[in-house]
Amino acid sequence: MTTFIFATGNAHKVREIREILQDVPAEILSMKEAGIETEIIENGTSFEENALIKARTIAGVLPEAYRDAIVLADDSGLEIDALNKEPGILSARYMGEDTPYTIKNNALLERMKDVPVPERTARFVCAVAAVRPDGSHHIVRETIEGKIGFEPRGENGFGYDPIFYLPDLSCSTAELPPEEKNAVSHRGKALRAMTAYLKSNLTP
Secondary structure, eight states: OEEEEEOOOOHHHHHHHHHHTTTSSEEEEETTTTTOOOOOOOOOSSHHHHHHHHHHHHHTTOOGGGTTOEEEEEEEEEEEGGGTTEEGGGGGGTTOTTSOHHHHHHHHHHHTTTOOGGGOEEEEEEEEEEEOTTSOEEEEEEEEEEEEOSSOOOSSSOTTGGGEEETTTTEEGGGSOHHHHHHHSHHHHHHHHHHHHHGGGOOO
């Protein structure tokens, strides 16, 4: 069976990844579960560059037991058009990595308070990079379009989900049940696209 090691320490993200890939015949491990502790310097200028930096960094320090694993990494974030696509690739570090998302979300809502509905367009972006044991790589990018709401809504999801409103579904991504969110989300679409690409390497 193929092993995927996902370059993240975010427990919410790991759970979401496992839910999205639950039907994939592969073992999915986080960095921690694979016994990997290393610093990843995200100094890319795009989601794609940062995803590849993460994947290559972890691929370079794989324990012997996981030398045949495929390393996956994602870089994702929120782009708000009225704020010149902020917070963008700095989404996780916006206002500081340790700042609670309740504070980040309220700060963004305050900056957007006078922006009319038609101009509140935004999107979640997710780039997923895969690095194979031979060093070759592949990157996919997917998005979900929406608008910034006027107040946080919903208890599901994490991060910026409570302020990201989906007009077609009349709710925020934090109001969607996990299976519904995964079906439409940027990360769900990107992981499914990557899985389709890697399918030939998976052992049933």
